[in-house]
Amino acid sequence: MRKGKNHQDDDPWGLYGMMDRLGLGDSPSGDMADGSTDWTGKLGLSGLTVRALRSLGRGAAGLLEAENIPVAETRMLSVPDGNRSIPVRLYRGLGATADAPLVVYFHGGGFVAGSIDTHDGLTRRLANAGKAVVLSVDYRLAPEHPWPAALEDAMAVALRARHRARAHGANPERLILAGDSAGGTIAAVLARLLAETGKSPAGQMLFYPATDLTRARLFREMRGGLGALERRGIDAFRQMVVGADGDLSDPNFSPLFAPDFSILPPSYILAAGRDPLKEEVDDYRDRLKAAGVPVHYKCWPKQPHGFLGFGRVMKDVVPALDHAGQWMAGIC
Numbered sequence: 124m125r126k127g128k129n130h131q132d133d134d135p136w137g138l139y140g141m142m143d144r145l146g147l148g149d150s151p152s153g154d155m156a157d158g159s160t161d162w163t164g165k166l167g168l169s170g171l172t173v174r175a176l177r178s179l180g181r182g183a184a185g186l187l188e189a190e191n192i193p194v195a196e197t198r199m200l201s202v203p204d205g206n207r208s209i210p211v212r213l214y215r216g217l218g219a220t221a222d223a224p225l226v227v228y229f230h231g232g233g234f235v236a237g238s239i240d241t242h243d244g245l246t247r248r249l250a251n252a253g254k255a256v257v258l259s260v261d262y263r264l265a266p267e268h269p270w271p272a273a274l275e276d277a278m279a280v281a282l283r284a285r286h287r288a289r290a291h292g293a294n295p296e297r298l299i300l301a302g303d304s305a306g307g308t309i310a311a312v313l314a315r316l317l318a319e320t321g322k323s324p325a326g327q328m329l330f331y332p333a334t335d336l337t338r339a340r341l342f343r344e345m346r347g348g349l350g351a352l353e354r355r356g357i358d359a360f361r362q363m364v365v366g367a368d369g370d371l372s373d374p375n376f377s378p379l380f381a382p383d384f385s386i387l388p389p390s391y392i393l394a395a396g397r398d399p400l401k402e403e404v405d406d407y408r409d410r411l412k413a414a415g416v417p418v419h420y421k422c423w424p425k426q427p428h429g430f431l432g433f434g435r436v437m438k439d440v441v442p443a444l445d446h447a448g449q450w451m452a453g454i455c
Contacts, residue, residue: 177236187433188244204279210261212239216250224255224451225293227281231304234265234364252448256293266363277309298324307332311378318386326454328391331398334379334407336371384414391450396424419450
């Protein structure tokens with residue numbers, strides 16, 4: 124256990140308590156690719172290192188989501204990209220036909236954490252809800268692989284997915300890009316980039332996406348919502364994810380700054396009422412609507428950011444994903 128009676132004041136979401144329950148204790152500093160930087164406290168989490176944050180995500184997934192939710196099929200794939208390959212897990216939902224939607228899914232985790240394993244329950248539920256084939260992408264994470272490494276992986280998988288859709292038992296014309304939180308950011312940016320080249324997906328499905336990384340509201344909430352965000356926190360985030368000179372307002376990182384929303388595909392936007400990102404989620408929805416893009420918006424007012432990964436403990440998860448699945452069936 125960490126010392127100090129005011130521990131809860133720095134831990135409004137109970138992250139430290141969960142770490143202690145998972146046996147993480149005072150996890151050592153993150154070991155970066157070059158072994159040179161200790162990212163302790165850089166994410167606004169008052170001492171959580173990147174390594175500890177990743178461990179927390181893995182442990183929390185086991186506590187908060189059921190394991191091995193039945194689907195028709197799962198298998199690992201490998202998408203080639205130059206001299207490397209990108210791990211992808213395929214889920215075929217119960218009831219999926221040869222005309223099934225093909226969902227390319229990007230997990231959340233703030234671009235530095237999360238994996239296809241932490242989101243296994245969510246993607247299984249989504250595949251069943253949409254009677255779809257879901258490809259969950261294990262994209263590269265910062266700080267070892269700064270942005271746009273994740274976006275490059277996403278693009279490679281999306282292009283390959285459309286080409287191989289029939290081999291996966293899905294319809295290439297029913298390609299949907301989807302993701303939660305940071306994964307929603309990736310999906311939204313990728314949808315625009317593909318649309319600009321005439322390869323627009325049939326739809327984008329965004330679960331509480333981060334759309335404006337200049338606001339950093341999530342950091343302020345993680346620090347207890349007391350006053351302005353410390354500048355060093357957002358500066359460290361920028362350095363970790365996009366580099367010291369990175370521009371957080373670049374539309375290829377913050378999709379709210381896209382120059383043209385009218386080219387985007389029909390969109391499903393899921394918001395959580397107790398999410399510090401809700402304001403920017405709603406702003407993105409409004410920009411889509413103003414541009415004439417068909418938008419289906421659903422807010423779950425009592426839920427926090429990330430709740431779709433809490434299927435074992437939150438009753439709204441199943442109806443939320445069922446609702447998203449109904450949208451999939453209707454738009455493509």
